[in-house]
Amino acid sequence: MSDDxxxxxxxxxxxxxxxxxxxxxxxxxxxxxxxxxxxxxxxLRDPFDTTSIPSDKLGKFHISELSTGYKVLAFFIIVxxxxxxxxxxxxxxxxxxxxxxxxxxxxxxxxFMIIVGLIWGVAAGSDFANAALKGxxxxxxxxxxxxxxxxxxxxxxxPGIVGSLSFSSPALEELGQRISDxxxxxxNNFIESIFRQIGDSIKTSWENAFADVExxxxxxxxxLGLFISLSIFIIYKYHLAIKKNRINN
Amino acid sequence: xxxxxxxKENQYNHYSHPRxxxxxxxxxxxxxxxxxxxxxxxxxxxxxxxxYFLRLQINYWIYELTSIQISFxxxxxxxxxxxxxxxxxxxxxxxxxxPNHPFEGSYAITTNCIAAHIFSxxxxxxLFIPSSQESLSKRNFIWRKIKTLIISVVxxxxxxxxxxxxxxxxxxxxxxxxxxxxxxxxxxxxxxxLFVVIVLKNWLPELFISIYYIFCLASQKRKNQ
Numbered sequence: 001m002s003d004d005x006x007x008x009x010x011x012x013x014x015x016x017x018x019x020x021x022x023x024x025x026x027x028x029x030x031x032x033x034x035x036x037x038x039x040x041x042x043x044l045r046d047p048f049d050t051t052s053i054p055s056d057k058l059g060k061f062h063i064s065e066l067s068t069g070y071k072v073l074a075f076f077i078i079v080x081x082x083x084x085x086x087x088x089x090x091x092x093x094x095x096x097x098x099x100x101x102x103x104x105x106x107x108x109x110x111x112f113m114i115i116v117g118l119i120w121g122v123a124a125g126s127d128f129a130n131a132a133l134k135g136x137x138x139x140x141x142x143x144x145x146x147x148x149x150x151x152x153x154x155x156x157x158x159p160g161i162v163g164s165l166s167f168s169s170p171a172l173e174e175l176g177q178r179i180s181d182x183x184x185x186x187x188n189n190f191i192e193s194i195f196r197q198i199g200d201s202i203k204t205s206w207e208n209a210f211a212d213v214e215x216x217x218x219x220x221x222x223x224l225g226l227f228i229s230l231s232i233f234i235i236y237k238y239h240l241a242i243k244k245n246r247i248n249n
Numbered sequence: 250x251x252x253x254x255x256x257k258e259n260q261y262n263h264y265s266h267p268r269x270x271x272x273x274x275x276x277x278x279x280x281x282x283x284x285x286x287x288x289x290x291x292x293x294x295x296x297x298x299x300x301y302f303l304r305l306q307i308n309y310w311i312y313e314l315t316s317i318q319i320s321f322x323x324x325x326x327x328x329x330x331x332x333x334x335x336x337x338x339x340x341x342x343x344x345x346x347x348p349n350h351p352f353e354g355s356y357a358i359t360t361n362c363i364a365a366h367i368f369s370x371x372x373x374x375x376l377f378i379p380s381s382q383e384s385l386s387k388r389n390f391i392w393r394k395i396k397t398l399i400i401s402v403v404x405x406x407x408x409x410x411x412x413x414x415x416x417x418x419x420x421x422x423x424x425x426x427x428x429x430x431x432x433x434x435x436x437x438x439x440x441x442x443l444f445v446v447i448v449l450k451n452w453l454p455e456l457f458i459s460i461y462y463i464f465c466l467a468s469q470k471r472k473n474q
Contacts, residue, residue: 220366222435222442223370223438223442224370227445234446234454235461238457242272245272
């Protein structure tokens, strides 16, 4: 091994020291990293130094230390609790035209299972957790804003604003009251009809799942399957091009 | 050193690994984690939302428009004298009626007939495609996204119209509905997928590059461990 060569940490082959990436495997060569590696930092720290750790931090519960069985159990408990609350709010808040509470509970359970599962899975990687939680919180916030807060605000605030305008005569006051009532009724009816329709759609699709399903007009699974297959080909092509670029550099 | 400071230092060291930058066609690409979260969670949620939105009665005009255009092309190309029956009650889908038909001759245009599920999937994916953080590859991103969205939606819409036109014509000519329906839905799915992938590759390659970027991040993380 000459002075201008270095061993790649990934493939253990000799490569030129002047290169930023390995000639053989294309991975980043460690001497060119602008930051000290985690391994070096780890070795510098004394693993037995517990004196500086405050006593209240010692023996603290960490969810990551739980066994897989408990994690799975915790996941389903969280889903069930969130589902229970959401179903309760929807059933008593919006009077959805569903016959049974159970059906709504099951529907929401599937939805929340996917959402919580994604958050859980994505947040498992430590450096990804921050971004994952921020993103999920933003999406939940948007859904909450669109579905609940805006209609409630419009129902309660708008008629109040119209009604609170000062009028000089009793006839105009009555007119103002009528306008506010009309807006309130129209909005109530509109929101009710929207939720009734969504409820009907969910109910119909739920019932259709167990009935003779009509063959869809534009085969979605074939479409998605082909889309994914072609995407993999393109991604592989990009992979080869990017690797070639790295080696050239 | 206090425990909290040590934790902070560890955290800093953990984040300090440089994020990979991909070089492709003289452009560099770099994405943020937050955009991936939007793509993974936002796309399916938006697709479901659009699909159920298209089923609402306020979108009955889309069913009417599709039925009228199908009927127009049937009469223009094949002179079938077809008619569209639109019901005052919007719970019933519009129906295309073809006189002198060897079979039943009336076809309801339903949610699946207007390819609502394909539109939902496509729009859901396109709207959440992440943009690169590098200035050169980020250029015209919004415009490219709008262009892709319009071309894909219009393309799939036209493809679907002609699928139904040929379906009804072949059925009129005596080919059993189930046979021609299944053949055409496979064919249209293949053409549709090819079309969308080509459009995305030309105008929004960020979708494929970002997926590859996730693999790069994962492999970098594995190596660092």
